[in-house]
Amino acid sequence: MATxxxxxxxxxxxxxxxxxxxxxxxxxxxxxxxxxEGDAGAPEAGESSAPDTPASETPPAKP
Known part of the structure; x- marks a missing residue:
């Protein structure tokens, strides 16, 4: 038998x-x-998955 x-x-x-x-x-x-890496997909406590940017702060659309 082989060792x-x-x-x-x-x-x-x-x-x-x-x-x-x-x-x-x-x-x-x-x-x-x-x-x-493990926390990259999950929001931290107090954060929501939706962006917090109000509509007034979005840049205007280019014509």
């Missing part, structure tokens, strides 16, 4: 960790607002 190659398994786990960390770093760099 398990623990060093190979360990190396694969390390490579997977590095890959995951690099993907996370890339996601952080490409995020435009710099806010945490």
């Amino acid at each position: 398990p190659n623990y060093s190979y398994e360990k190396r694969q786990r390390e490579l997977a960790k590095k890959r995951k960390a690099e993907e996370k770093r890339q996601r952080k760099l490409t995020r435009p607002d710099g806010s945490p």
Whole structure:
């Protein structure tokens, strides 16, 4: 019976960790607002999902 190659398994786990960390770093760099990824879609307490801009502050339409 063959013995398990623990060093190979360990190396694969390390490579997977590095890959995951690099993907996370890339996601952080490409995020435009710099806010945490998990909270990007959900409004914070006190905020609504609708824009707070009144109609009087919207720019006029171009003719």
